[in-house]
Each structure stands twice: as C-alpha cells, then as structure tokens.
Amino acid sequence: MDILQKEVSSILTPQRNGFLASEPYPFTHALSAYVGCGFGQTTCGLYCYAQFLPNWQFRGFPAAWGHAVQVKTNAAQLLAKALDTMKPAARRRLRIFMSSTTDPYQPIERQYEATRHCLEVFAHYDDLDLLVVQTRSPLAARDLPLLQRIPYAWLSVTIETDDQTYLKQLKGGPQLQKRWELVRIAHEQGIPVQITVSPCFPYTSVEAFSHQLLEGGVQRIVVDTVIDGDGASGKRTARSPFAQAETGWQQTDHAHRLFDYLCEQAAGNSVSIGWSIAGFCGIPPRYAKTAEIA
DSSP states (O other), X not given: OEEEEEOOSOOEXXXXXXXXXXXXXXXXXXXXXXXXXXXXXXXXXXXXXXXXSHHHHTSOOSSOTTSEEEEETTHHHHHHHHHHHSOHHHHTTOEEXXXXXXXXXXXXXXHHOHHHHHHHHHTTOOOOSEEEEEEXXXXXXXXXXXXXXXXXXXEEEEOOOSOHHHHHHTTOOSOHHHHHHHHHHHHHTTOOEEEEEOSOOOOSOHHHHHHHHHTTOOSEEEEOOTXXXXXXXXXXXXXXXXXXXXXXXXXXXXXXXXXHHHHHHHTTSSXXXXXXXXXXXXXXXXXXXXXXXX
C-alpha cells in the first residue's frame, strides 16, 4: 500500500447536485479525510464507483485503486476552522456525509486517525443538523464513545449480504459477524444506527436476512443495487472489475425482493426502510427547515 500525506485547502465539499443532493432530505456537504481506500483490495473495491471519479482519476496516484491512499493530514484543523467561523444558523443547516468516496475507517485509520480527529471536532458542537458516518469497518467501534457525544451523528454500516461464503468467493472484506457486532454495540450505546444493504448481494434467504436486519436494533435500513446506486444507472459498474467477476451483476430481483419483504415486515414498527438514493437521503432534519448553504 502506497500512503501519501498531504495538506489540503478545504475539507467540506458542497453537494449541489448528484447522489447526496437528492430528495427528500439532501446532504449539504461531504467530508472525506482520505483519498483512495484500503478496502479497494477487497470485494467492495471491485464495484466502488469512486475509482472512476475525478478526485482519483486525475490526481496522478502511483498505484491502482485499492493500492494507494492519500491522507489529508490537516482535515481536522480545516474542519475546526470551518465550523468555528460559521454563524450558528449556518451550522444548523449542515448535513454532512462522511464519506462518499472512501471508507472513513479503512485500515490506515488505525495509524493516522484522521477520522477520529474530525469526530473530536464535531464533539465540540451540538447544533449541526446531521452527520452520517458510513463504513463497513469494525474499527468504528473504537470511536463509539465519541459518536455518543455528537447528538446529530448516525452510524451507517454496510452489510451487503448475510452470506459470508459469497463474499469470500469474491475478494472478501471485513467479516460480517464483526459488522453485526458493531451494529449491536452501537445500538446498545444509544447511537442511531442505519444498515445499508448497498449493493445488495445474493443472500441465504429473504426471510433469514430480513429477520437479522430487522432484529438488529437499527432505526433505518437502506437497500440498493450496483445499477441504482452507482451514479450512472449501472454504466460505471459495467466497466468495473465487479462486472467481470460477477456475471449476474445486472440481476437485481433479489434486491427488490428483499426491499419489498422488509417493507411488509416493518409495517407498524419503528424501522424505516429506504430504497437507493432516496433511502440514503431519507433522514429527516432535526430542525424545522433545512436549506442549502450558499
């Protein structure tokens, strides 16, 4: 793994169009403390749309996706400056997704702690609207005490399937059992938790997987596919290594079947079920109105 360290000029990226700026409750900003992702060498690296984005394609990295990561060494300092200089009314409109193009808890986070330092900054403010920390890594358990101190923080955990054998047949990734344990512990500590079945892979049975999802103590579940969620109606996935490794990648019936079954089973309880983009952008604002920040 090639690791590059760099001081950057900004850390909050405005979202004025695209996936995160979608209805019903768009995000205002994305925050990524890293460029590139160490999980790119695992299953998610096969389909990850971030490998086709300009912030990776045009940076002149010395290695292929999953083999190089840039650490934004001043991420926390920039975040602190940005939040400190905002008026309270502006901070109350902030809806931040962390991270849209990399996993904030990829393996090198153990050493560099760029994500942890950003959370330490957020913990000094109680007036933002939303912070979603999106990860597939059990390492996030390290920072649950910090997330407890951030009243607008959600932990969003990717669990694509309940079939560990299927993941292993591709390129593996963090063990599903450890991800379920992360969800359980976060829930027990009172942290709002969302599971993203994104993308939805083949699973053992719709009944078994749905039961596990609904009984995990989460507030929200989002189901997605590599076609609906790759930002280009499947065109990015079509030229990805995933399309070569999984010949049935265009088949999404199992995802729709899971979504429909979850909706039926969740009727009348407190778990919200979302689909793809609208699901990711489905967490209502804490305050009465959330407007776009100029």
